[in-house]
Amino acid sequence: MSAFPELFAPLTIGRLSLPNRLAVAPMTRVSAESDGRPPRRMVDYYSSFAAGGFGLVITEGIYTDKAFAQGYLFQPGLTDALQRDAWRSVVDAVHERGGRIIAQLMHAGALSQGNPHRSGAVGPSAVRPKGQQMAFYRGSGEYPLPSAMSASDITYAKEGFMRAAFYAREAGFDGVEIHGANGYLLDQFLSEGINHRDDLYGGTVENRLRLTQEVVLAVRAVVGPDIVVGVRASQGKVNDFVHKWRGAEEAAAIFTVLGQLPVDYIHTTEFEAWKPAFAEGESLAAFAKRYSGRPVIANGSLHDPQSAADMIERGEADIVSLGRGALTHADWPLRVLSNAPIDEFDRNILSPLADLANQDRVQTG
Numbered sequence: 001m002s003a004f005p006e007l008f009a010p011l012t013i014g015r016l017s018l019p020n021r022l023a024v025a026p027m028t029r030v031s032a033e034s035d036g037r038p039p040r041r042m043v044d045y046y047s048s049f050a051a052g053g054f055g056l057v058i059t060e061g062i063y064t065d066k067a068f069a070q071g072y073l074f075q076p077g078l079t080d081a082l083q084r085d086a087w088r089s090v091v092d093a094v095h096e097r098g099g100r101i102i103a104q105l106m107h108a109g110a111l112s113q114g115n116p117h118r119s120g121a122v123g124p125s126a127v128r129p130k131g132q133q134m135a136f137y138r139g140s141g142e143y144p145l146p147s148a149m150s151a152s153d154i155t156y157a158k159e160g161f162m163r164a165a166f167y168a169r170e171a172g173f174d175g176v177e178i179h180g181a182n183g184y185l186l187d188q189f190l191s192e193g194i195n196h197r198d199d200l201y202g203g204t205v206e207n208r209l210r211l212t213q214e215v216v217l218a219v220r221a222v223v224g225p226d227i228v229v230g231v232r233a234s235q236g237k238v239n240d241f242v243h244k245w246r247g248a249e250e251a252a253a254i255f256t257v258l259g260q261l262p263v264d265y266i267h268t269t270e271f272e273a274w275k276p277a278f279a280e281g282e283s284l285a286a287f288a289k290r291y292s293g294r295p296v297i298a299n300g301s302l303h304d305p306q307s308a309a310d311m312i313e314r315g316e317a318d319i320v321s322l323g324r325g326a327l328t329h330a331d332w333p334l335r336v337l338s339n340a341p342i343d344e345f346d347r348n349i350l351s352p353l354a355d356l357a358n359q360d361r362v363q364t365g
Helices: 040-051 081-096 151-171 185-190 210-223 247-259 284-292 305-313 324-328 332-337 356-364
Strands: 011-013 016-018 022-024 056-063 100-106 175-179 228-234 265-269 296-299 319-322
Touching (some): 040 356, 056 319, 081 100, 151 175, 175 210, 185 210, 210 228, 228 247, 228 284, 247 265, 265 284, 265 319, 284 296, 319 324
Parallel strands (some): 022 319, 175 228
16 A cells, blocks of 8 residues: 555546546657657657556647747647647557546747747737746747737637647547646736737736637637646746746636636646745645636646645645656656655756757666
8 A cells, every 4th residue: 555545546537537646747858850740759758657657647738830839849749630640659658558648738929949830939919038048948049029919810829729639639638738837828928027918818817818718618619528628827937937926816816717617627837836826825736726616736846755645635736747756757656656766856857958869868878
């Protein structure tokens, strides 16, 4: 019997039955073919987590259109039949090893730093993102100044999410997660400092969440009731780790709106998931649980089994997702079950590039 039974209790989200409360978090690996197809190495990579005991695997962010959605060179996509068919091999391998797999659908917006389809970037407003492009994803220097999205740009982006969700269903994914976090397009619309619009997509929290709402409704209409639909939310961004919302009142408003949508879960991410979202009080996961009324996946430094179990025991989360812990040990759940040692994360896995070839060199060298 495990010392952490909370982590290994079965759970049903929507119509998806999970054998435990452990998920692999989305992690950008920039290891696809140049045309966005996942290669054989990604089949082995994702299926290793299912073989290692993770009940749920959530993919890295998958770009959703061949206009402005792609954020990184060698990022995988779900925009055409060739990409769909390549993902089927990944999905089948995960299923064969007893896991479930959800496709995270992502539009990079103003944070695009590697897009072979179009030059330039788009965002809610013509505001240059903070910070520098990420070197371990092949970027350098400042982010480009994006163009403010027109009404037709917004419509095209929504259609991209719909099309990608359709292909995800055809590829056999158990669900889709709409990436509304970490500074990417939907989060850019939510963020006041980036969104200066004075139309229906700017101003109030409800307006700034309008695009997320429209994407969720469109995706749900495409995939139907049998496929799980989730949405990811965060305060921090890949280019602004310390960003915070306007306190508990705004967090309550955001999660109330998200909870009114036809989603099966909300996936929150913070650097340390169990800590107060603001100066004091509840964690971000607890806010999501309280105000949305939906099942919550919590992410953020939960590779210590006790910390992970405590989040579930306190009722702040229903599932915990691991990034660094999963990269360190694809068999993290089996190690916890057998009381085997859990090693510290080796940051060399992500340096100089956060790709699978570099991970292989580090872990076999």
